[in-house]
Amino acid sequence: MASAAMSLAELERWLQDRVDRHPAATSIPMLDGYTAAIVAGPVSMSPLDWICPLLAINADAFNHGGTPEFAAISAVALRHNDISNTLSTAPDRFEPMQRRDPSGNIDAHPWC
Secondary structure (H helix, E strand, C coil): CCCHCCHHHHHHHHHHCCCCCCCCCCHHHHHHHHHHHHHHHHCCCCCHHHHHHCCCCCCCHHHHHHHHHHHHHHHHHHHHHHHHHHHHHHHHCCCCCCECCCCEECCCCCCC
């Protein structure tokens, strides 16, 4: 899956290009917060049920490797697994992907 995944920088550009489709996330901090909530939430969810709205894609995108949509799915799955592994094995090492404002303060709003 790692070889099929786009980088996080590519994923952010791809999300920005899809703003008119209304993905649940339009930036990496938003995607990271959403994914962390899925991992830490009290119930398990099918990847189709949360990745499709997250990326504003159809479920059929899971069936077609080699597409930008599949590369985005792969990137999200890798981040999900990374968050899950960190929270399971070393929760004190988890670091949300957050940006800083011009004065250097963390802007947690998009992640939340």
